[in-house]
Amino acid sequence: xxxxxxxxxxxxxxxxxxxxSHELPNLLRKAEQTSWTYREFVQEIVLFELKKxxxxxxxxxxxxxxxxxxxxxxxxxxxxxxSLSQRQLSQLEELNWMEEQFNxxxxxxxxxxKTHLSISLGIEAxxxxxxxxxxxxxxxxxxxxxxxxxxxxxxxxxxxxxxxxVIIDDLMYMAMDQREANLFFHLINRLYERSSIILTSNKxxxxxxxxxxDEGITTAILDRLLHxxxxxxxxxxxxxxxxxxxxx
Numbered sequence: 001x002x003x004x005x006x007x008x009x010x011x012x013x014x015x016x017x018x019x020x021s022h023e024l025p026n027l028l029r030k031a032e033q034t035s036w037t038y039r040e041f042v043q044e045i046v047l048f049e050l051k052k053x054x055x056x057x058x059x060x061x062x063x064x065x066x067x068x069x070x071x072x073x074x075x076x077x078x079x080x081x082x083s084l085s086q087r088q089l090s091q092l093e094e095l096n097w098m099e100e101q102f103n104x105x106x107x108x109x110x111x112x113x114k115t116h117l118s119i120s121l122g123i124e125a126x127x128x129x130x131x132x133x134x135x136x137x138x139x140x141x142x143x144x145x146x147x148x149x150x151x152x153x154x155x156x157x158x159x160x161x162x163x164x165x166v167i168i169d170d171l172m173y174m175a176m177d178q179r180e181a182n183l184f185f186h187l188i189n190r191l192y193e194r195s196s197i198i199l200t201s202n203k204x205x206x207x208x209x210x211x212x213x214d215e216g217i218t219t220a221i222l223d224r225l226l227h228x229x230x231x232x233x234x235x236x237x238x239x240x241x242x243x244x245x246x247x248x
Contacts, residue, residue: 108234
């Protein structure tokens, strides 16, 4: 019996059903204990394999996303953020805006929860089968400027451009020169109506022109970003400052 079980496990491995191969003894034991029919047994094997594959897929997409940390929507404290209602948060969680290729712009001072909310929505999207990529504005500009020279930049930008949701954190935290603004415009143009974008910034869109330095590029970028967009103002004081720890 052990030899035939081992052979059967090897067959599963040859079919690239490794997880099911390891679980097979437990599945056989459960089948005997609960008197599964043949159909029920096959169904349990298939469901187990599908579950394991989905878990692996989610894990792979989480690594791909390159989140700086992991925080879920359940951890987002609405009592600290009165400018966003539970109903609005639930609407965001449903991700209908992604299916319609809407963008989100999260505005507010540092520490108001913009990055937390963007990551949480990114994780929710991954759980529902979407491809997500997180990048800070500083990292993004560096990738765009080095795309022609480094393989790593090419790979990461290809991932960004093939993602269903792109999260750009700390947008417009520093001024760009004309070349940087032009490279950023071309990226936004490639993502336009193909991917949803979440932007976090402490500056409103009417201030972006000062940092981009080129009125034409600013207009072109805003035209694409604001075509379908929801702007959310997180105007509470910094959560980090309100809950800071003191030495004394």
